[in-house]
Amino acid sequence: MNANLTRLVAAAQKPVRRIIGLMSGTSLDGLDVALCRFAGHGAATQVRVEHFATVPYTEAIRHEIRRVFAQPQVELQHLTLLHAWLGTLHADLVLRCLDQWQVQPAEVDAIASHGQTVFHAPQHQHGLAEWPNATLQLGDADHLAVRTGILTLSDFRQKHVAAGGQGAPLAVYGDYLIFSQAGEDRLLLNLGGIANFTYLAGSLDAAAVFSTDTGPGNTLLDAFVRELYPGTQYDENGALAAQGWVHEGLLQALLSHSFFREPLPKTTGPELFSKHYVRAAQRQTDTLSLPPTDLLATLTAFSAAAVGRAVQQAFGPARPFTIYASGGGMHNPTLMETLQRELPHCRFATTADLGVAPDAKEAVLFAILANETLVGNALPIGNGIQAVPAVSLGKISFPQ
Numbered sequence: 567m568n569a570n571l572t573r574l575v576a577a578a579q580k581p582v583r584r585i586i587g588l589m590s591g592t593s594l595d596g597l598d599v600a601l602c603r604f605a606g607h608g609a610a611t612q613v614r615v616e617h618f619a620t621v622p623y624t625e626a627i628r629h630e631i632r633r634v635f636a637q638p639q640v641e642l643q644h645l646t647l648l649h650a651w652l653g654t655l656h657a658d659l660v661l662r663c664l665d666q667w668q669v670q671p672a673e674v675d676a677i678a679s680h681g682q683t684v685f686h687a688p689q690h691q692h693g694l695a696e697w698p699n700a701t702l703q704l705g706d707a708d709h710l711a712v713r714t715g716i717l718t719l720s721d722f723r724q725k726h727v728a729a730g731g732q733g734a735p736l737a738v739y740g741d742y743l744i745f746s747q748a749g750e751d752r753l754l755l756n757l758g759g760i761a762n763f764t765y766l767a768g769s770l771d772a773a774a775v776f777s778t779d780t781g782p783g784n785t786l787l788d789a790f791v792r793e794l795y796p797g798t799q800y801d802e803n804g805a806l807a808a809q810g811w812v813h814e815g816l817l818q819a820l821l822s823h824s825f826f827r828e829p830l831p832k833t834t835g836p837e838l839f840s841k842h843y844v845r846a847a848q849r850q851t852d853t854l855s856l857p858p859t860d861l862l863a864t865l866t867a868f869s870a871a872a873v874g875r876a877v878q879q880a881f882g883p884a885r886p887f888t889i890y891a892s893g894g895g896m897h898n899p900t901l902m903e904t905l906q907r908e909l910p911h912c913r914f915a916t917t918a919d920l921g922v923a924p925d926a927k928e929a930v931l932f933a934i935l936a937n938e939t940l941v942g943n944a945l946p947i948g949n950g951i952q953a954v955p956a957v958s959l960g961k962i963s964f965p966q
């Protein structure tokens with residue numbers, strides 16, 4: 567047998583595996599690196615996060631990604647160079663983390679690399695009737711595998727699209743495996759650049775689970791903070807928004823987009839929720855000269871209202887969930903307080919209460935997808951709906 571396949575089979579047959587999950591999300595704040603220890607798979611998955619770090623991106627890295635990020639037209643040469651460059655960069659960041667953690671690459675069985683989403687184009691968003699759902703993540707995994715010497719799984723979203731999904735959210739698979747709890751209906755809410763939630767039924771009914779994007783999380787807040795307060799990346803602890811007043815007219819205009827009337831589950835990205843989107847709503851409501859703190863207060867209310875609407879769209883107005891939050895937005899008390907007002911019947915907790923550090927969650931989820939692809943079977947969840955196809959996700963890159 568080919569030596570690569572021998573190694574692959576050996577990794578799949580081990581009783582315990584170490585997999586590094588990598589996530590670089592829409593906020594471009596850095597690369598999340600989670601070294602996870604797995605035993606079992608499927609419903610018997612046991613995962614422990616041995617080490618976690620977010621390696622912050624420099625402004626120079628962010629700049630290079632932003633040259634193509636969510637842009638309908640880009641310089642093709644730059645896109646091409648970025649694919650290899652990000653693969654190499656992510657490999658170097660993994661090696662740096664392993665060095666700090668005093669773990670040898672040979673002690674790691676696999677890397678699960680999400681890559682950098684540069685464009686997300688579900689059909690409902692691009693609107694081109696003859697064209698399919700599509701999504702693009704950069705950071706070539708052969709570069710990761712060759713440079714680290716570690717078997718690498720990557721590009722998890724393409725199979726999802728090929729099997730009829732929108733390429734996201736993929737959180738549903740891992741959330742279902744590690745966070746389902748008999749007797750408790752749960753929502754897992756991730757407040758990243760884009761916000762999404764997963765519903766897990768307390769009946770453990772795999773057919774009932776789904777996850778959906780709800781709209782913006784931090785992406786609009788970050789974009790306007792960067793513009794209005796140069797040198798600042800985000801509204802730390804929601805302090806700026808807390809000083810402002812929500813402009814109700816602008817908020818309603820922001821909420822009037824057809825995205826909010828699309829059936830669940832659905833996905834979106836900064837391609838739609840951009841500064842352009844906000845400016846159009848400001849023009850419509852004659853609020854272009856709104857004070858910066860009022861604009862940030864309104865955008866914070868917008869993110870919270872979008873989550874509230876999606877939850878109510880799915881479950882009606884008064885379902886008393888415990889919501890387990892993760893993602894950077896949970897560190898923003900102004901956003902969290904507004905969310906609590908939107909969903910007064912719900913109790914808010916974090917995934918730390920379920921044993922997974924909220925900032926590490928997405929990286930862990932991709933490690934779980936890789937573990938399933940290596941050891942498990944396609945998960946029959948989501949009642950066979952196209953949004954949650956029962957497939958194994960990810961492509962395999964060998965180091966040699």
Ligand SMILES: Nc1ncnc2c1ncn2[C@@H]1O[C@H](COP(=O)(O)OP(=O)(O)OP(=O)(O)O)[C@@H](O)[C@H]1O
Pocket residue numbers: 590591592593594595756757758759760761783784787788799800801802803804892893894895897898899928
């Ligand atoms: N202390 C804080 N106060 C306010 N906001 C914060 C704080 N810490 C993080 N954030 C927000 O969280 C963002 C990062 O969130 P996160 O890393 O979850 O996003 P992401 O994974 O890139 O996004 P996505 O899940 O959409 O891919 C920051 O850009 C910022 O807006």
Ligand SMILES: CC(=O)N[C@H]1[C@@H]2OC[C@@H](O2)[C@@H](O)[C@@H]1O[C@H](C)C(=O)O
Pocket residue numbers: 591592683686701733734735736737738758759760761762779833834835928
């Ligand atoms: C295309 C893409 O990268 N989407 C991300 C993004 O960030 C949050 C939200 O939008 C979600 O749909 C998805 O990520 C998570 C990890 C997911 O697939 O579950």
